[in-house]
Amino acid sequence: MFSLEALWTILSTKLPVFMEGVVVTIQLAAWTVVGGSLLGILVALLRLSHVRMLRVLSGAYIEFLRGTPMLVQVLIVYYGLPQLGVRLPRMTAGILALIINSGAYMAEIVRSGIQAIDVGQTEAARSLGMTQAQTMLHIILPQALKNILPAIGNEFVVIIKESSILYTIGIYELTYQANKLASTNFRYLETLTVSALIYFVLTFTTSKLLGLLERRMKRADR
C-alpha cells in the first residue's frame, strides 16, 4: 500500500540525503549544459564548413550520438575507455558522457540558429572587409545564440532528467541517493516518488525561470 504517512516521514527526516543528490544532479546538469553548448557550437561550425570531410564527420557524430542509447554511451565512457588506458574519475567520466551526448543535440540547435540569420548580415559584414571567421564570431553567433537561448534552456531541463542515468555508474546523484535509501527502508514506492517530486520541482522551476527570462529579452528587443 502506498502510504502518505511514510512519504511524509521520508521527506521530513531524510531530506538532507536527497539534497546531497540534488547538489550533484545540478552540478552534472550545469557542467553539461556549458560543455554541451561549447561542443555544440564547435560541431555546428564544422557541420557548416566548406570542407566536405568536416561536414561528413560532424554529421556522422551527430547522427550516431542521437541514434544510440545514452546508457550505452555512458557505459562505454566509464567501463570501455579504461581498456584504452583512459581512466577517468567517476564524476569526470559521467560529465564527459553527458557532454558528448548533449553536444550532438546542441549542435543541431546551434546550426538551425545560425541558418536562421538573414544572409544579408553576412553580406554586410563581408562587404566591410571582415573575414569569414570575424563575421561568424562578431555578427552571426551573437544573434544566433540569443535566438536559441530558449532551446538551450529546454536542453538544460532534459539534462537534469537524463543525468539520472549516471546512477548506473555509481555517481551519487539524486536517483542514486533515492535508490540507496529505498534499499534500506524498503519503501521503494514512497522514496522514489519523493525523488520524482524533487525532479519535477527542479525542471518546473527551471522552465518557469527560463520563460521569464525569455519574456524579458523579448521586451528588451521591443
Added chain:
Amino acid sequence: MQTVKKGEVLLSAKGLQKRFGTLDVLRGVDVDIHGGEVVVIIGPSGSGKSTFLRCLNLLETPTGGDIVFEGVSILGAGKGINKLRERMGMVFQQFNLFPHLSVLENVCIAPMKVKKTPRAKAEARAMELLARVGLSDKAKAYPSQLSGGQRQRVAIVRALAMDPDVMLFDEPTSALDPEMVGEVLDVMKRLAEDGMTMVVVTHEMGFAREVGDRVLFMDEGMIVEEGLPQELFGNPQNPRTQDFLRKVL
C-alpha cells in the same frame, strides 16, 4: 587613402558574365569607373544591375570576365578579397544593420576588428560621421528603434567609416517609405559633392539626372546604352532605353 587620382580608372569590369544555372544574368559587361565619378545604373528589374554591382565586390562570383580594382584583378585575389573589400563600401536595399549592436557599435565594429583601430579613435570618427548625417543623438540607439531613413543613413556611415575608395549603392531607397527617400538621397548627394567615387543602382531617375556624371542603362544582362544624364534622359538612342524611360518617367 585614395590610391587612384581623380579621373583615372579606379574600378573596371571586363566582359563580366554571371550565370545562375541556365540563366544568363550578365552577358558581358564592360565598364570603367573613374576616381571621383558618380555612375548611376538604371534598368528594368531583372536586367542584372544589382547582380553586376554585387559582382564588383565579389558578393556574387562572376562566371566569366574580370574585375580590376586599383590595378589588381579581384578574381585572382583569393583571400586578398577581404583587403580589397575594405576599400569598397556597400549600401544595401535592406540596410542590413547589425540588430544586436548599437548604432555606434555598428559603425565602429569593422574599423576596430578589421583595421584594428583603437576604440577611442574609431568612436571619435564614428561620431563625426554620424554628425554629418544628422544622427549624433542616435549613437546609443539600436537599429530597431530607428526609422528606415535613419537606418539607411547609419548604413552609409558604417560603410564610410572604413574610408573606402568607392561606394556601391544597391537600390538604397527602394525599401523606404516615400517620405524618407529624400533624406537618404541628400546624404548621397553630399557624398558625391565631396568627391566620393560612387556606383549607384537606383530607380530614382531624379537623382540619376541630377547627381550622376554618367548613366548606364542595363537590360537583359548588358549595358544597352550609356551617356551623360542629359543625353540619356533627353535623347535616348536605343529603342529599349526609350521604351523603359517612357514607362518610368
